[in-house]
Amino acid sequence: MSNQPAISDRGFDVDDPSLRRFDLVREGARRDGVEIVHYAPRFPVPGTKAEKRVVRSISLLLALSGLAAIGYVVAFVALPFEYEPGRNLAKWYTPILGLSLGGALFLLGIGMIAWAKKLLPEEIAVQERHNGGSPRDEQELTGATTLNLLDETGIRRRPMLKAALLLPALGVGAAAVVSLGGLVRDPHRSEVFFYTGWSPKNNGGKPVRLIRDDGTPVRPQDVSVGGQMTVFPDIPHGTTNEWADSPTLLIHLRQEDADELRGRLKQVPRNAAFNNGTGGLWGNFVAYSKICTHAGCPASLYEQQTNRLLCPCHQSQFLITDNAQPIFGPASRPLPMLPLGVQDGYLIATDDFGIAIGPAFWERP
């Protein structure tokens, strides 16, 4: 079989001594279907002032690139990088690394592009392209090549490989399903949604005390009128993410606001039925779940004059003096109320919320 391409049949002889190197370059491009129609040096007369200026500026760019790279190495090794409060050089460690390494690469790139644009010869080359789809024989040839590739793997006559391939396919698929599926809670075991850390069954049937983030219990006099406090259930790991559904906002209302709320408790029968029908408040204290009923953000922006609780995520607003009913924004259900009481001088939750806290889910009644 001859390696001689058909295109060389035009009588081009590579051994012809009269040919210059560029003639070979032009012929090589022509055989690849590219015709060089214009080719001229940027600076026909070598050593002009203009050429020297271009050469100098490219050299400068490359030298600066090298300096910046060295600066990166020096900064990486020598500069302090550990956090210190206040104004100091460590605050500039990352920016200096970024500027020096980025500057080195940027200057190198600019130098190379400037080289290509200012020093390489001007060239116009034309390549023929056919119009429309490929010719039929071209399509046949490509199809045959592709099928041949498949035959070469031999998967058709080696069924064991076919079965072996199935294993990683199944395994990787199962890995994806398991890692994503672990995020989904079984909706048919929905009882986990309906109790929180405040349920007395977490405390041996006794009511759960309210504690702060540092674990100390809360006395009523700890919260001033017009004050609020984030409280957690006094059970093991009660302040951790294990009981992420339990953070609650304890609010000490003014007398007139508490009276207004007591007058409206009946509008949410669950709140009025707490504590044997006396309502979920203890004195002028009221507690609402901190988890927004829209998307589960902490709705804890408490406005003590206007008695609103705001959720920062989507601007839902809840009116504290009206059972935390939503009055603005996308939330559609009130924040659940936690029934309060006092035991041995400390605030307790006399019962759980009695309803699923937070946003909606499939099996929500």
Added chain:
Amino acid sequence: MIPWRRPAGPRGRLRRRFGAAVRLVAALTLVGGLYAAFAPGSPAGAEDAPLSAEAQEGKRLFETSCITCHGRNAQGVPDRGPSLIGVGSAAVEFQVGTGRMPLARQEAQGERKPPLLSIEEARKIGAYIQELGGGPQLPEGEDLHSDGDVARGGELFRINCSSCHAFSAGGGALSSGKSAPGMEEATDRDIYAAMLTGPQNMPVFGDNQLTPQEKKDIIAYVQNLKSDQDPGGWGMGRLGPVPEGLAIFLVGVVALIFTTLWIAGKS
């Protein structure tokens, strides 16, 4: 002269005039006595106890700058200003010292502005309000952060303050035009007074909830945050990676567009 009256002699006229004067005095005494018996008594200590010299100066300032909205005895004026009985000198120093009071106009909330009264004048008014109705007071001294624990203050700030004032103490929006202010300009005493008194819609954090030491911890954290330098020099409001990423994306894409134009352009 009224025609149907019998003209009286000089003696009768004198007696009648004297009798009228006696009746007038008697009636006034009766009315005054009844009023004194039934009118509500003045609050004990408000007017009886003499004011200190500082409070008297404060009273004079109060009567020129505050009385329109808060009333003659700081009892408040409906639809204008609340009663100041029991707010304490801490609230006065915060509201007047940060320029929030006197209000420029009735609006969603008073904003910090260049103070109309000096801090000394604010403290004098504070002394007057304190002696009038009592209430929370600030500790002595300007430096309330040096003996605070920054790390514990950070924990307390994140659980109590950050929901409204943001993690970086830059502030945030509340409902209906209100907002939680940023703390860029707040002094130690401003922050302490705000926690102690709960100005405007801020909740009150009394000394039982956050002890004076915990308040100092929080102040130490906030002042440390403010004095800390942003890595790279520009925090962009310290809003986090989203606006920073957006900025570098916009700047970077524009830079890339011009670079590609330069590369592909005819030389």
